[in-house]
Amino acid sequence: xxxxxxxxxxxxxxxxxxxxxxxxxxxxxxxxxxxxxxxxxxxxxxxxxxxxxxxxxxxxxxxxxxxxxxxxxxxxxxxxxxxxxxxxxxxxxxxxxxxxxxxxxxxxxxxxxxxxxxxxxxxxxxxxxxxxxxxxxxxxxxxxxxxxxxxxxxxxxxxxxxxxxxxxxxxxxxxxxxxxxxxxxxxxxxxxxxxxxxxxxxxxxxxxxxxxxxxxxxxxxxxxxxxxxxxxxxxxxxxxxxxxxxxxxxxxxxxxxxxxxxxxxxxxxxxxxxxxxxxxxxxxxxxxxxxxxxxxxxxxxxxxxxxxxxxxxxxxxxxxxxxxxxxxxxxxxxxxxxxxxxxxxxxxxxxxxxxxxxxxxxxxxxxxxxxxxxxxxxxxxxxxxxxxxxxxxxxxxxxxxxxxxxxxxxxxxxxxxxxxxxxxxxxxxxxxxxxxxxxxxxxxxxxxxxxx
Amino acid sequence: xxxxxxxxxxxxxxxxxxxxxxxxxxxxxxxxxxxxxxxxxxxxxxxxxxxxxxxxxxxxxxxxxxxxxxxxxxxxxxxxxxxxxxxxxxxxxxxxxxxxxxxxxxxxxxxxxxxxxxxxxxxxxxxxxxxxxxxxxxxxxxxxxxxxxxxxxxxxxxxxxxxxxxxxxxxxxx
Ligand SMILES: Cc1cc2nc3c(=O)[nH]c(=O)nc-3n(C[C@H](O)[C@H](O)[C@H](O)COP(=O)(O)O)c2cc1C
Ligand code: SF4
Numbered sequence: 029x030x031x032x033x034x035x036x037x038x039x040x041x042x043x044x045x046x047x048x049x050x051x052x053x054x055x056x057x058x059x060x061x062x063x064x065x066x067x068x069x070x071x072x073x074x075x076x077x078x079x080x081x082x083x084x085x086x087x088x089x090x091x092x093x094x095x096x097x098x099x100x101x102x103x104x105x106x107x108x109x110x111x112x113x114x115x116x117x118x119x120x121x122x123x124x125x126x127x128x129x130x131x132x133x134x135x136x137x138x139x140x141x142x143x144x145x146x147x148x149x150x151x152x153x154x155x156x157x158x159x160x161x162x163x164x165x166x167x168x169x170x171x172x173x174x175x176x177x178x179x180x181x182x183x184x185x186x187x188x189x190x191x192x193x194x195x196x197x198x199x200x201x202x203x204x205x206x207x208x209x210x211x212x213x214x215x216x217x218x219x220x221x222x223x224x225x226x227x228x229x230x231x232x233x234x235x236x237x238x239x240x241x242x243x244x245x246x247x248x249x250x251x252x253x254x255x256x257x258x259x260x261x262x263x264x265x266x267x268x269x270x271x272x273x274x275x276x277x278x279x280x281x282x283x284x285x286x287x288x289x290x291x292x293x294x295x296x297x298x299x300x301x302x303x304x305x306x307x308x309x310x311x312x313x314x315x316x317x318x319x320x321x322x323x324x325x326x327x328x329x330x331x332x333x334x335x336x337x338x339x340x341x342x343x344x345x346x347x348x349x350x351x352x353x354x355x356x357x358x359x360x361x362x363x364x365x366x367x368x369x370x371x372x373x374x375x376x377x378x379x380x381x382x383x384x385x386x387x388x389x390x391x392x393x394x395x396x397x398x399x400x401x402x403x404x405x406x407x408x409x410x411x412x413x414x415x416x417x418x419x420x421x422x423x424x425x426x427x428x429x430x431x432x433x434x435x436x437x438x439x440x441x442x443x444x445x446x447x448x449x450x451x452x453x454x455x456x457x458x459x460x461x462x463x464x465x466x467x468x469x470x471x472x473x474x475x476x477x478x479x480x
Numbered sequence: 481x482x483x484x485x486x487x488x489x490x491x492x493x494x495x496x497x498x499x500x501x502x503x504x505x506x507x508x509x510x511x512x513x514x515x516x517x518x519x520x521x522x523x524x525x526x527x528x529x530x531x532x533x534x535x536x537x538x539x540x541x542x543x544x545x546x547x548x549x550x551x552x553x554x555x556x557x558x559x560x561x562x563x564x565x566x567x568x569x570x571x572x573x574x575x576x577x578x579x580x581x582x583x584x585x586x587x588x589x590x591x592x593x594x595x596x597x598x599x600x601x602x603x604x605x606x607x608x609x610x611x612x613x614x615x616x617x618x619x620x621x622x623x624x625x626x627x628x629x630x631x632x633x634x635x636x637x638x639x640x641x642x643x644x645x646x647x648x649x650x651x652x653x654x
Contacts, residue, residue, distance in 0.1 A: 134582035137623040172529075172566050173578065173622060175635045208516060213525050214565030216620050230517075230524035231556075232563040248518045291626065293584050299626035335583060365625070367584055381586040389620065 051265035065187040068148040076264030081201040088160040095271040096285030101256030114243040115251040116162040123251035125163035129170040130219035134335035138289040139257035143177035147184035153260035166207040216389035221254040235438035282307030282350035292318035294368030311345035325370035333362025336443025338450035380408040386444035397441035411462025500541020537568040578619035578632040590629040
């Protein structure tokens with residue numbers, strides 16, 4: 029038998045987790061085993077759902093909006109606002125609720141923990157969201173590699189169905205909702221919400237142009253809501269404990285409510301994942317939780333939340349981890365899982381690795397992204413080898429603009445160039461160093477046309 | 481004039497004569513999947529996975545067979561099959577290694593793991609060993625960044641890899 033190293037049981041759980049302060053993780057067991065229905069119920073499970081079913085769908089959406097819950101999938105759109113914009117009414121067919129569990133953004137490892145160990149928390153959150161959006165059916169769009177999460181979720185869904193929590197008349201309320209797991213077959217772009225809808229429909233995962241927004245016309249032309257796993261996992265406690273409590277969880281200065289799964293990785297002493305209040309200073313996460321850099325390494329730069337966010341400097345560590353806090357230092361919080369880049373890493377080589385990823389994962393739908401990203405890779409590879417040419421950095425900066433927001437169908441290309449632009453801004457000399465032949469002569473005489 | 485016969489032969493003549501037939505089990509599983517969605521097309525990715533699960537990969541004939549069951553053009557099935565990275569349109573080894581090559585694993589030194597695998601297995605990413613035992617593929621971030629470098633072998637996730645340990649660990653996969 030082979031040794032199995034599952035990700036169950038992250039050793040880095042905060043010791044004193046309480047329902048009032050750690051709504052996402054207080055139930056987690058020390059042994060890392062999933063929390064099944066009986067245990068979940070004994071730990072206040074499905075109580076938020078009961079409260080939600082006692083109020084009207086509009087009130088549920090309004091409460092989530094007032095609680096300041098922002099999307100945890102990277103874009104940070106207010107969840108309650110999204111829910112209030114979903115088309116619903118007597119003449120409008122009931123639509124779909126899609127949970128975005130495609131987690132493939134480099135340096136993102138939070139949804140996995142929630143799904144593997146707290147599947148019922150996600151199910152409860154999804155039923156609440158479905159009730160608010162009048163969705164008749166939900167799918168958890170799970171990346172194919174997450175086999176342990178699939179096992180947990182499928183078993184939990186079966187338990188919930190058996191207990192009358194899913195299916196016809198959820199908990200006797202008269203509200204019907206079906207839920208299943210849909211596993212993907214690879215490709216980062218499936219996480220973009222309209223590409224996800226195409227993929228669910230059995231098509232190539234090319235994003236769709238907006239408008240129409242999914243809330244008006246999404247999966248099979250029906251109103252469709254797409255939310256991240258962690259976003260949905262926040263709904264039960266908001267329902268159970270109210271908006272004041274949720275807003276108060278966040279620290280002063282944060283415009284987002286609640287807590288968030290934060291992380292720090294790279295060559296730090298204690299890489300991990302911790303549930304902390306929104307607005308926690310990045311320095312606290314880096315120093316107190318991640319334990320600072322390992323001996324022999326110094327922090328050179330960091331990225332607040334995934335490959336698509338901009339690089340920051342050590343001096344920015346005092347920024348608060350929340351949408352407005354990170355916006356103040358010039359980038360986005362993204363997924364909130366930060367990466368430390370140390371002094372032994374070349375920014376040019378790191379960016380080469382990142383752009384290889386973005387170029388490979390481009391869906392190829394629009395030209396700037398499909399052709400521009402391989403171009404950045406080509407230039408970065410040359411700079412890494414010391415074979416760059418005069419004008420290469422200007423060309424990279426030009427590409428950063430040409431692939432920026434609003435120029436492509438989806439946010440993949442803007443996400444790909446945000447780290448590049450910021451790396452050149454802060455570490456330009458490293459890029460310049462790659463131009464070793466400023467006036468390089470042609471290596472060979474051009475071959476006359478028609479002779480090849 | 482009745483053109484249906486001609487039409488059928490025309491389609492049939494375009495198809496590989498490789499004798500591919502879906503097993504009853506596969507067909508039932510695909511038909512079962514179709515009912516999970518509003519439209520049978522949605523089962524196309526799952527159908528490809530059903531075939532792949534049994535055969536290791538998706539041969540040409542399966543594309544046509546799936547298109548017949550779902551009632552969608554074979555070009556659409558092929559379009560889907562070639563888009564997704566975990567659908568294999570050529571034979572793979574008995575075990576598939578998915579090595580994370582994302583930035584966090586880059587910082588944690590995945591390149592050394594990749595070079596060790598290349599050297600010891602005698603293949604580059606995208607290839608299969610001559611004995612048909614392993615296929616080596618790069619994969620997007622496996623969501624295990626606090627325990628990298630990381631890779632999957634079949635359904636197992638392996639963390640904290642190092643160059644010496646990685647070859648030892650492969651011994652468990654015959
Ligand atoms: C290329 C790309 C990949 C994405 N991948 C994911 C993902 O894996 N998971 C996720 O929740 N959101 C992802 N997103 C963001 C989604 O498009 C969408 O904003 C999100 O699922 C909405 O949910 P939220 O408001 O609850 O965050 C991605 C976006 C882009 C452009
Ligand atoms: S930006 Fe890139 S990934 Fe997004 S639609 Fe265009 S080609 Fe596809």
